[in-house]
Amino acid sequence: MKEPPVIDIISPHGMCAGVHAAVAKALAEGKKSEVPLYCLHELVHNEIVIDELKALGFIFVDSVEQIPVGETVVFSAHGVSPQIRKAAAERKLKVIDTTCPFVAKVHSVAKDFTEKKLPVVILGDEKHIEVQGIVGEIESVGGKAYCGFSSAIENASLPAGSKIAVVAQTTMNAEKVAAEIEALGKKFKVKNAARVCGATDERQEAVRRYAETALPGTGVLVLGSRTSANSKRLAEVAAASGLKTFFAGSLEELENIDFSGVKRLGVTSGASTPERFFSEAIRRLRHIPEHVAIIMDGNGRWATSRGKPRGEGHKAGAKTLGDVLDWCGKKGVKYLTVYAFSTENWKRPKSEVTGLMNLFAAMLKKKERDFIKNRVRFRMIGRRGDLSKSLLRVIEALELKTQEFERQFIVAISYGGRAEIVDAVNSAISRGEPVTEESFRKYLYAGDIPDPDLVIRTSGECRTSNFLLWESAYSEYYFTDVLWPDFSEEEFDKAIASYAGRNRRRGGV
Numbered sequence: 001m002k003e004p005p006v007i008d009i010i011s012p013h014g015m016c017a018g019v020h021a022a023v024a025k026a027l028a029e030g031k032k033s034e035v036p037l038y039c040l041h042e043l044v045h046n047e048i049v050i051d052e053l054k055a056l057g058f059i060f061v062d063s064v065e066q067i068p069v070g071e072t073v074v075f076s077a078h079g080v081s082p083q084i085r086k087a088a089a090e091r092k093l094k095v096i097d098t099t100c101p102f103v104a105k106v107h108s109v110a111k112d113f114t115e116k117k118l119p120v121v122i123l124g125d126e127k128h129i130e131v132q133g134i135v136g137e138i139e140s141v142g143g144k145a146y147c148g149f150s151s152a153i154e155n156a157s158l159p160a161g162s163k164i165a166v167v168a169q170t171t172m173n174a175e176k177v178a179a180e181i182e183a184l185g186k187k188f189k190v191k192n193a194a195r196v197c198g199a200t201d202e203r204q205e206a207v208r209r210y211a212e213t214a215l216p217g218t219g220v221l222v223l224g225s226r227t228s229a230n231s232k233r234l235a236e237v238a239a240a241s242g243l244k245t246f247f248a249g250s251l252e253e254l255e256n257i258d259f260s261g262v263k264r265l266g267v268t269s270g271a272s273t274p275e276r277f278f279s280e281a282i283r284r285l286r287h288i289p290e291h292v293a294i295i296m297d298g299n300g301r302w303a304t305s306r307g308k309p310r311g312e313g314h315k316a317g318a319k320t321l322g323d324v325l326d327w328c329g330k331k332g333v334k335y336l337t338v339y340a341f342s343t344e345n346w347k348r349p350k351s352e353v354t355g356l357m358n359l360f361a362a363m364l365k366k367k368e369r370d371f372i373k374n375r376v377r378f379r380m381i382g383r384r385g386d387l388s389k390s391l392l393r394v395i396e397a398l399e400l401k402t403q404e405f406e407r408q409f410i411v412a413i414s415y416g417g418r419a420e421i422v423d424a425v426n427s428a429i430s431r432g433e434p435v436t437e438e439s440f441r442k443y444l445y446a447g448d449i450p451d452p453d454l455v456i457r458t459s460g461e462c463r464t465s466n467f468l469l470w471e472s473a474y475s476e477y478y479f480t481d482v483l484w485p486d487f488s489e490e491e492f493d494k495a496i497a498s499y500a501g502r503n504r505r506r507g508g509v
């Protein structure tokens with residue numbers, strides 16, 4: 001197997017405050033609106049975000065004239081010209097304005113200079129809607145905007161030696177802006193008001209710093225959309241630093257990149273790239289399993305070997321479980337399923353069973369704040385009817401409070417793999433539906449969750465013990481002699497490294 005590159009995360013990376021605020025505002029408005037909202041141009045240059053908005057019913061248009069009178073328009077983070085605001089008002093459109101404050105500041109500076117009769121040069125791409133918005137701002141107060149770069153401006157109808165003001169598209173490369181200002185300064189008296197956005201600058205600077213200390217064989221991967229100016233600039237900065245540079249706008253594209261010869265890979269992302277795309281890409285690059293399931297075995301033996309009651313072993317095991325959940329978050333594991341109590345465990349002494357049920361309830365109550373803070377969705381799989389009403393109330397309240405979160409923690413209580421299959425078959429029969437392998441999945445306790453990639457079992461036992469029988473058909477197994485309360489991060493890393501080194505053929509060749 002080819003050795004995968006060591007992955008470094010280049011920070012800062014990803015969504016800037018302006019894009020983050022614009023996306024959050026649009027999503028919130030889209031969720032509460034009962035009618036479609038119209039977005040003038042792409043809200044931000046990223047297909048993943050655009051698809052999410054489309055799924056909420058957003059309609060993307062290129063001009064306000066395409067929006068029916070009286071409807072709602074969203075102005076993007078890139079800002080719009082006063083002329084567009086006027087046209088929206090004439091159509092009686094309700095406006096949701098997500099213009100980034102940094103872009104709004106450039107508009108106001110350009111307008112001030114124009115009102116002071118200074119010609120304004122905008123360094124940037126004249127076709128970019130941010131630049132078009134600034135041009136409109138200048139024209140709205142009777143000025144003329146000069147767009148482009150020094151070579152074009154020098155040939156414009158501006159007399160040599162005249163005073164000019166310079167602003168810049170916020171996503172310009174800071175070094176390029178400095179060079180352009182210097183070039184313009186040779187012919188004009190330049191009032192420099194060009195400020196590339198701090199977010200853009202910081203992300204570019206981080207790539208430069210990474211490149212400075214990079215050893216031969218190091219590459220840079222930029223994650224972002226090809227329509228995103230700042231993502232493209234990041235790739236330019238990396239390439240200019242002499243590093244082999246890669247670009248991926250989607251996970252499919254990432255899967256097809258050939259990293260041969262790259263020993264170390266710095267990963268960054270543009271200011272419009274969602275963090276969930278970034279973390280999923282990192283997870284794949286590091287070969288971290290998406291779903292880890294654990295048979296937490298050995299609490300009783302751990303306690304007995306220390307002359308303690310078995311209940312102490314369960315308490316120590318609960319502490320380990322909390323740690324594992326944190327490590328999963330840190331390493332990018334999206335789903336963690338643990339086998340806490342099997343359908344067979346009801347045969348244990350009553351005092352032990354009662355102690356365990358009380359421990360579940362206490363742990364869930366104690367951890368509620370952590371689940372919410374860390375945005376972890378809690379779910380239970382198993383026969384709910386076997387549980388006491390009070391425990392079930394705690395479980396279902398927590399499931400409800402955390403249902404929006406993406407990362408998931410699934411606890412199997414009164415669970416058996418055979419019982420799950422039997423329950424699923426009975427559900428299908430009661431609906432009178434014949435099943436296929438695919439449709440059967442929806443009758444499982446949590447059929448929407450992908451199958452576990454890796455199943456870990458502690459305490460030296462090498463059995464599946466009726467755990468996730470259907471779901472683990474193609475899972476990789478990792479067995480360790482370590483008793484569950486002693487399961488450490490080092491052991492967890494060993495399990496993940498073992499998984500990363502396996503060639504998962506899933507029945508193929």
Ligand code: SF4
Binds near residue numbers: 100
């Ligand atoms: S890159 Fe800068 S200017 Fe552009 S939206 Fe983000 S914060 Fe605003």
